[in-house]
Amino acid sequence: MSSEKGMLIVLSGPSGVGKGTVRKAMLKDATNKFKYSVSMTTRPMRPGEQDGVDYFFRTKAQFEEQIRQGGMLEYAQYVDHYYGTPLKYVQDNLNNGWDVFLEIEVNGALQVRKKMPDGVFIFLTPPDLASLRHRITGRGSEDQSTIEKRMEQARQEIKMMSNYDYAVVNDQVPQAVKRIEKIVQSEHLRVSRVIDSYRKMIGDK
Numbered sequence: 001m002s003s004e005k006g007m008l009i010v011l012s013g014p015s016g017v018g019k020g021t022v023r024k025a026m027l028k029d030a031t032n033k034f035k036y037s038v039s040m041t042t043r044p045m046r047p048g049e050q051d052g053v054d055y056f057f058r059t060k061a062q063f064e065e066q067i068r069q070g071g072m073l074e075y076a077q078y079v080d081h082y083y084g085t086p087l088k089y090v091q092d093n094l095n096n097g098w099d100v101f102l103e104i105e106v107n108g109a110l111q112v113r114k115k116m117p118d119g120v121f122i123f124l125t126p127p128d129l130a131s132l133r134h135r136i137t138g139r140g141s142e143d144q145s146t147i148e149k150r151m152e153q154a155r156q157e158i159k160m161m162s163n164y165d166y167a168v169v170n171d172q173v174p175q176a177v178k179r180i181e182k183i184v185q186s187e188h189l190r191v192s193r194v195i196d197s198y199r200k201m202i203g204d205k
Ligand SMILES: Nc1nc2c(ncn2[C@@H]2O[C@H](COP(=O)(O)OP(=O)(O)O)[C@@H](O)[C@H]2O)c(=O)[nH]1
Pocket: 012, 013, 014, 015, 016, 019, 020, 039, 040, 043, 074, 075, 076, 078, 083, 084, 085, 103, 104, 105, 106, 107, 108, 109
């Protein structure tokens, strides 16, 4: 943690590409210091998931109430359910100097980009669609019709890749992790982020 404002890191990519796997691998390495923003969703909990850890699992009415209260940084509907990022956690941690990591789909990422253009936007992509299908199926968390919906959604999402700053291919998890770590390290050195501290140092307003 530093005294500067933290950096927002946004990771998107089709369902099953390995976003969660890569993020968890990054968090295991103590040199990666960031706060993962737990999203809110109306989708049913999968076996092994925990409320408040994987998502805040809420009813549609609760989710809509949170939207009404202005409590969402962004939200989107994805294959029949709402998903969104609670605003307060992100704001508080960025203000306290922590990098904050969002793992969200494309429409939400575009909303965040408008509000927080200083963030770093990374698209995680599969080596090909056959491996993507294999990963979604292998996870065993969705029935056949949901898998087809997610594959169609994946094609649409991949079309949106040009809205991101970086594309990382998740062929092997350790390599994808290293690529994202390098991106984050270099983004910390972006002049627009570093210059403020020098302005103070040299007395420039
Ligand atoms: N816009 C938005 N998308 C989210 C959020 N949280 C998760 N998602 C995305 O919603 C999609 C579906 O998530 P989920 O049902 O958990 O499936 P999974 O990503 O395949 O494990 C994925 O692309 C997630 O990255 C959020 O807070 N906002």
